Amino acid sequence: MSSTNYAYLSNYAIYSAMVLFTIAFFAHAVEVAFSVRNLDEKTKFDFTRTKRSGNLGTVMMVLAFIFLFAGVIFRGVSAHRVPWGNMYEFSITGALAFTGAYIYALWKYKIRWLGLPVALAVLLTLGTAITLLYRPSAPLVPALKSTWLAIHVSAAIISGGVFLLANCIAATYLILDRYESKGGRPEWARKLPTLDVLDQLTYRLVAFVFPLWTFAVIAGAIWAESAWGRYWGWDPKETWAFITWVAYAAYLHARVTIGWRGRKAAWLCLFAGSTFLFNYVYVNVWGTGRHTYSGL
Amino acid sequence: MRTALILLLLLGFAAIPGSIFPQRSQNPLKVSDYFKSNPGTAKFLDQLKMFDVYSSPWFSAIYILLFISLIGCVLPRTFEHLKGIGAKPPLTPKNLHRMEFHTQVEFGSLDLAEAWFKKRHFRIRRDSNSISAEKGFMRETGNLAFHLSLILILIGIGLGSLFGMKGDAIINVGDRFINIPTSYDVISFGKLQSEKALQPFSITATDFKATYELKTGAPSDYKLTVNISDPVGSKEVSKVVRVNSPLTFGSTKVYLQANGYSPLVTVRDKTGEIKYQGAVIFLPQDGNLTSTGAIKVPDMQPQVGFIGSFVPTFARNSQRGAFSTYPEVLDPRLLISIWTGDLGLDSGNPQSIYRLDTSKMERIGLKTLKLNEKYDFGQGSITFEGWTPWVNLQIVKDPGKFYALLGSIFAILGLLASLFTRSRRIWVKTNVDTPGVEVAGLAKNSAPGLEFEIASLVNEMRG
Numbered sequence: 084m085s086s087t088n089y090a091y092l093s094n095y096a097i098y099s100a101m102v103l104f105t106i107a108f109f110a111h112a113v114e115v116a117f118s119v120r121n122l123d124e125k126t127k128f129d130f131t132r133t134k135r136s137g138n139l140g141t142v143m144m145v146l147a148f149i150f151l152f153a154g155v156i157f158r159g160v161s162a163h164r165v166p167w168g169n170m171y172e173f174s175i176t177g178a179l180a181f182t183g184a185y186i187y188a189l190w191k192y193k194i195r196w197l198g199l200p201v202a203l204a205v206l207l208t209l210g211t212a213i214t215l216l217y218r219p220s221a222p223l224v225p226a227l228k229s230t231w232l233a234i235h236v237s238a239a240i241i242s243g244g245v246f247l248l249a250n251c252i253a254a255t256y257l258i259l260d261r262y263e264s265k266g267g268r269p270e271w272a273r274k275l276p277t278l279d280v281l282d283q284l285t286y287r288l289v290a291f292v293f294p295l296w297t298f299a300v301i302a303g304a305i306w307a308e309s310a311w312g313r314y315w316g317w318d319p320k321e322t323w324a325f326i327t328w329v330a331y332a333a334y335l336h337a338r339v340t341i342g343w344r345g346r347k348a349a350w351l352c353l354f355a356g357s358t359f360l361f362n363y364v365y366v367n368v369w370g371t372g373r374h375t376y377s378g379l
Numbered sequence: 380m381r382t383a384l385i386l387l388l389l390l391g392f393a394a395i396p397g398s399i400f401p402q403r404s405q406n407p408l409k410v411s412d413y414f415k416s417n418p419g420t421a422k423f424l425d426q427l428k429m430f431d432v433y434s435s436p437w438f439s440a441i442y443i444l445l446f447i448s449l450i451g452c453v454l455p456r457t458f459e460h461l462k463g464i465g466a467k468p469p470l471t472p473k474n475l476h477r478m479e480f481h482t483q484v485e486f487g488s489l490d491l492a493e494a495w496f497k498k499r500h501f502r503i504r505r506d507s508n509s510i511s512a513e514k515g516f517m518r519e520t521g522n523l524a525f526h527l528s529l530i531l532i533l534i535g536i537g538l539g540s541l542f543g544m545k546g547d548a549i550i551n552v553g554d555r556f557i558n559i560p561t562s563y564d565v566i567s568f569g570k571l572q573s574e575k576a577l578q579p580f581s582i583t584a585t586d587f588k589a590t591y592e593l594k595t596g597a598p599s600d601y602k603l604t605v606n607i608s609d610p611v612g613s614k615e616v617s618k619v620v621r622v623n624s625p626l627t628f629g630s631t632k633v634y635l636q637a638n639g640y641s642p643l644v645t646v647r648d649k650t651g652e653i654k655y656q657g658a659v660i661f662l663p664q665d666g667n668l669t670s671t672g673a674i675k676v677p678d679m680q681p682q683v684g685f686i687g688s689f690v691p692t693f694a695r696n697s698q699r700g701a702f703s704t705y706p707e708v709l710d711p712r713l714l715i716s717i718w719t720g721d722l723g724l725d726s727g728n729p730q731s732i733y734r735l736d737t738s739k740m741e742r743i744g745l746k747t748l749k750l751n752e753k754y755d756f757g758q759g760s761i762t763f764e765g766w767t768p769w770v771n772l773q774i775v776k777d778p779g780k781f782y783a784l785l786g787s788i789f790a791i792l793g794l795l796a797s798l799f800t801r802s803r804r805i806w807v808k809t810n811v812d813t814p815g816v817e818v819a820g821l822a823k824n825s826a827p828g829l830e831f832e833i834a835s836l837v838n839e840m841r842g
């Protein structure tokens with residue numbers, strides 16, 4: 084099969100994944116919205132009513148992951164290289180990593196309710212990718228041809244996926260915290276985990292990827308050294324990677340050494356995550372510097 | 380501890396302006412553009428060092444303070460930790476029921492518990508009526524290794540900036556570069572480094588091949604072949620340099636950074652005598668390597684200069700004029716405007732070799748030359764003889780790099796050890812008035828899983 088055929092195949096796989104994500108999104112929405120039936124007294128609830136809808140959501144999520152995976156692989160095959168040479172490819176691979184992180188966390192921590200924000204975030208990412216960022220499949224310019232690039236970017240993308248997931252949980256924490264301080268959770272949110280569990284989960288995810296992100300930054304420096312003759316040059320992209328690193332280190336410190344928990348920690352986590360997103364969107368699209376030469 | 384956290388966040392914030400304003404160290408041209416377009420604000424910003432953020436006093440102050448507090452906290456802890464290597468775990472506390480995990484069981488004995496601890500490689504202190512056991516020493520070891528590595532990285536960065544050097548040189552293919560200061564277009568030395576430290580090697584560029592995508596004109600490979608001789612005069616060795624694989628001479632590395640074309644021209648006077656002949660380096664203006672430059676002929680009376688544009692694959696339309704449609708030389712043209720008068724070379728002001736100062740000159744002609752075409756401009760003639768590629772070599776010496784890399788590796792290993800080691804203590808105690816034992820545990824940083832461990836211990840003692 085020719086390169087173009089693989090490129091088409093990749094596009095079809097990604098469209099299909101989007102359809103599946105949409106179904107997953109609605110299934111999870113139904114699950115969350117109608118899950119709680121108030122039995123006779125006020126205190127007794129039935130959470131099982133929409134279990135099937137939730138199961139459907141999970142199945143769709145896994146299928147979507149498989150299609151997205153195929154889409155990313157075909158993209159790489161069509162360009163004869165790793166599929167992360169421009170913004171479009173970062174986005175689809177990032178969405179894949181994010182979904183993967185969710186499925187892993189689902190299996191490990193039973194957090195199915197997260198499916199709703201996850202499906203939404205993936206749909207937004209893929210939607211932006213295919214409408215605004217799409218570029219035909221093409222080989223890389225010489226500076227980007229390096230094993231270290233493949234290592235650096237894959238580590239960065241996986242970190243990004245997990246950071247995003249941690250942000251979803253931290254945001255959920257803050258929303259539920261607000262409800263609780265105002266008198267109690269609304270019905271749809273009763274099934275979600277306790278604040279304590281959310282807080283712990285956020286920390287676990289960050290502690291899990293922080294070494295990977297550190298590694299991503301170092302791999303980037305090694306690559307920059309071999310391509311540009313300096314391992315660190317405070318290029319905007321590098322600067323923001325550093326800021327993200329410092330922000331997450333501050334989050335870990337705040338928890339471990341000062342004992343911040345809950346609300347303050349969640350805000351700090353959201354702040355750190357937003358520096359990552361800022362780097363991705365602002366520096367790639369509007370920024371200057373040497374990292375912007377990949378033609379988006 | 381709070382100070383460290385604040386300094387850490389502050390360092391992050393302090394790095395932001397450098398990504399907003401152009402930096403002298405990266406893009407001096409953009410900085411001067413900024414000065415031209417808003418002189419007032421630029422002056423003010425410059426006083427705040429906004430164009431040199433990463434070498435500014437306030438940025439340095441933050442990281443120096445951060446590292447002083449780091450050293451102040453980590454060194455004592457390191458000694459403390461080293462002392463603890465052979466030591467036994469601390470004594471069993473009096474009140475175990477205050478611990479997070481606490482159970483009283485009616486069976487079991489200290490011997491059974493000790494066997495269980497030994498099997499799992501706990502460090503044990505056995506007293507007459509209790510066992511204090513501890514596991515997860517690696518957590519603090521890793522944590523300290525991580526923080527100490529940050530110091531090592533900083534030392535590496537410091538060595539590089541004090542003893543390093545960095546320079547750029549453009550050479551035509553066919554030419555030889557000798558590593559002495561005058562061969563460079565730009566060169567800068569670290570604060571404790573001088574010209575004498577340049578390694579005495581030479582590089583002759585023998586061939587350069589750029590490969591481009593046919594459809595888009597995007598480059599797909601650059602390959603530079605060179606003969607190196609180290610030290611100068613010793614036997615030459617042939618090497619290949621690519622974008623991601625530099626040449627190495629000890630701690631000096633030579634990178635292939637950029638490339639372009641030098642048109643070959645011959646300029647003759649009226650009598651046909653050659654007044655200038657050679658390859659003139661032109662600078663690329665776009666992805667298809669339309670390149671511009673200046674040819675200066677001071678030996679003619681009056682002096683003559685040319686502003687030139689080299690177009691590797693020629694096309695022309697009404698909007699853009701002449702331009703290149705592909706970066707390889709397929710159908711080259713040399714566009715020139717011819718000027719006569721005073722080149723200004725003796726004025727004492729430094730001049731760019733890529734620009735013609737036309738303030739004391741007059742334009743006497745315009746011409747588009749094909750390959751091997753000769754043009755007679757009255758006062759003499761110019762012939763477009765061909766072209767040769769040039770490459771920009773970046774030469775960098777950074778003796779601190781190795782320490783920075785070593786620090787990074789230890790930092791990651793330390794981080795993994797610290798974040799993935801669970802540190803916990805378990806106590807087992809017998810009491811005179813109750814049968815069986817009392818079991819309690821404490822997990823540092825509320826690491827998960829201790830309840831299962833205690834359950835397993837209890838199960839073991841049940842037999």
Ligand code: HEM
Nearest residue numbers: 290328329332335336339340383445448449452522797798
């Ligand atoms: C101002 C200097 C610093 C001091 C005094 C300091 C001190 C500490 C201390 C006492 C811990 C506690 C670890 C434990 O007991 O489990 C810690 C953990 C940690 N520090 Fe630092 N640190 C400093 C700078 C930094 C920097 C610059 C970074 C990286 C950006 C960093 C990243 C971390 C990380 C990732 C942890 C592990 C947190 C965890 O276990 O979850 N530290 N630090």
